[in-house]
Amino acid sequence: MSSALPAFETHQVTNQPPPFAGRNLWADDVALVDAVQRHAGGAYRDVLARYGGIAGDELYRLGFDANRDKPRLRTHDAQGHRIDTVEFHPAYHQLMTLAKRHGVAGLSWHDGGPGAHVARAALSYLHHQAEAGTSCPLTMTHAAVAVLRQDPALAEWADKAAAPHYDWRDVPIADKAGITLGMGMTEKQGGSDVRSNTTRAEPQADGSYALVGHKWFFSAPMSDGFLVLAQAPGGLSCFLMPRRLPDGNRNAFRLMRLKDKLGDWSNASSEVELCGAWARRVGEEGRGVATIIGMVMMTRLDCMLGAAAEMRMALVQALHHARHRSSFGTRLCEQPLMTNVLADLALESEAATCFALRVAAAVDQAAHDRHQAAFARIATAVGKYWVCKRAAVFVNEAQECLGGAGYVEESILPRLYRQAPLNSIWEGSGNIQCLDVLRALAREPQVLAALEQELAGVTGMEACFDAALAALRAQLADVPDQTQARAVTERLALLLQAAELLRAGSPLAPVFIRSRLGAEHGMAFGTLPADVDFAAVLARALP
Known part of the structure; x- marks a missing residue:
């Protein structure tokens, strides 16, 4: 069959991924x-x-x-x-x-x-x-x-x-x-x-x-x-x-x-x-604020879920592209540096998803379980702060995996990038959430007890996690002041995400803990340790 082009046609379209639509977002996850x-x-x-x-x-x-x-x-x-x-x-x-x-x-x-x-x-x-x-x-x-x-x-x-x-x-x-x-x-x-x-x-x-x-x-x-x-x-x-x-x-x-x-x-x-x-x-x-407080907890949970969802869609867009696009003779998903970036995004996405569903489970049980109600009280604020805060930089990193194709409106990524800051602003911006965390730690003893139960339940599984938890306990011995509110909330978020991954038996838990809690990670995505099984992480992220 001849590959000759018809008159006035200048090129054939090659090395482009197929359309994304037609997947089952539940079965893929x-x-x-x-x-x-x-x-x-x-x-x-x-x-x-x-x-x-x-x-x-x-x-x-x-x-x-x-x-x-x-x-x-x-x-x-x-x-x-x-x-x-x-x-x-x-x-x-x-x-x-x-x-x-x-x-x-x-x-x-x-x-x-x-x-x-x-x-x-x-x-x-x-x-x-x-x-x-x-x-x-x-x-x-x-x-x-x-x-x-x-x-x-x-x-x-x-x-x-x-x-x-x-x-x-x-x-x-x-x-x-x-x-x-x-x-x-x-x-x-x-x-x-x-x-x-x-x-x-x-x-x-x-x-x-x-x-x-x-x-x-x-x-x-x-x-x-x-x-x-x-x-x-x-x-x-x-x-x-x-x-x-x-x-x-x-x-x-x-x-x-x-x-x-x-x-x-x-x-x-x-x-x-x-x-x-x-x-x-x-x-x-x-009693207007007290009347709507239950609504606020649920809308903040949905902010967290929305940010996790944006991460997930950005991740699968990047993976879909990298599996069908070649550069310098090799598929993008097989190039070590790109593989590190994609695996790092997959870690962040799974941790966000698991944590958001854990908070949803606490909300589900809050009406008849005081421990779950106390956990939902603080975990909603912690997750709303941290997961929403991570979404914008996450989506931008995923855009970069596509290069210029991730910056044009035929892709969903520009829309995700515009959307990503919203959940961190709506229903109380980052500082509001961190102040709420401090308020709960200072005034509600049941919240501290719920956190201790949640985190202590997975000790003895990863030494790095145990060390990070001990450091947090020392930090919370005295209620931090406002200048430390973000640092405390971030540390709580990472520990709670790690605890949920451990409790779930996720194969990503050790890598998440080493990178996020053990300082084996840089400031940017794509800085995971070299001995990570990147292929296994990506196979789990998207079939």
Whole structure:
């Protein structure tokens, strides 16, 4: 067969990897499968395998369209009526439909069996790999159920938030089988300091409240309802504010603009004016932060899961490319320096995934196990800080494995790189998490006991781990001051990741401990010791 090119054709395409889509993200991920089984989620394997196939194919393809065409705000219709509508690419609604249908926002609530929170966490992890922007409304919808269930009068809201149905129509919730929920916490003058919020909640004769104020970040503004913090006569309180009133009229708030964000392009984030918006209180007056604390733990867990998911997708993109691309006569994945980089990324990714699922297991058991509740309390803050902090540099390293191909929009990597900083900022930035760690260590003795039980349970397996744990115990003999908060939180994160790898029997545990705790590692990825079995690490990372 002749290889001659037709007239005016200058080249043949060679040495390029095949398209990535068409993989099952669940079946490909040995560490995820093992973690779900280890933490009592094995009953949901079929559900996860089904969604893993969807995420690695249909969701993956839809994500490109949903991010290419950003949401648009329409404040008025053609006749001049105020409508405050956000228009999305149809792919966004398809992504949300598939996610809700398969339990990404509600499995842990409408099923509720042992391991349900672990399985829901794994669903979120799979979804986020393919499309991260829709994870924002899905996460808020899931987490809000924990708040709404505190009030029996809000059962319809809680049940429809958990239901496996998505309905994008802008109509009252009575006309819907399933709903989504957003949040309105942040104001210009306060940021993370929500106690400085100035939005007023004015009591009405019927027991409702009228909200007046400005919200600087108002997430997912086309949601059916929003949990909002505002100052009531008794202090900062939590409120449920519907988008549509029961009579079908719009509630009294205005979308002022959509935020022009670095990433998260498929999802709309807005700025709003509350103009006497109708709302009902959730929880006691003056107890707004305490009311939403369960929601915050779950959204922070999803930040950790999202960062781990971004690492995982970046890793498999780099591996896929390196296995099909040759340079200087040798496949990239067989070149020693590239192999070291890829193996180092695989270590980081597996540790992040295992730790995130361990925290999900603690959340799953927190309602009936005080030790697990105390562990979830601190591990969520530790993991939210460390895993999210690692994501951006991780994704950039994976981009470099592809060279220029990782910097153009035909690849998912530019989108991951824009997305990676978000989880470290949203729901309390790094300093907020580290201060929360210090607060828990200083004021909650049960937290220290939970940490000791978690870490001491794997001593005697790796001398390097034992030495690092002894050093941490000495450091915590006196509660560290703020200047040491990041150092302590980082050390806790590495030890907790190492402990989970040891408990899981992962073959990567000794290498992780030597490199992360034993100082056999440089500042950059790709600096693992030369005696590591790199081929075995990469074979485990992606079949």
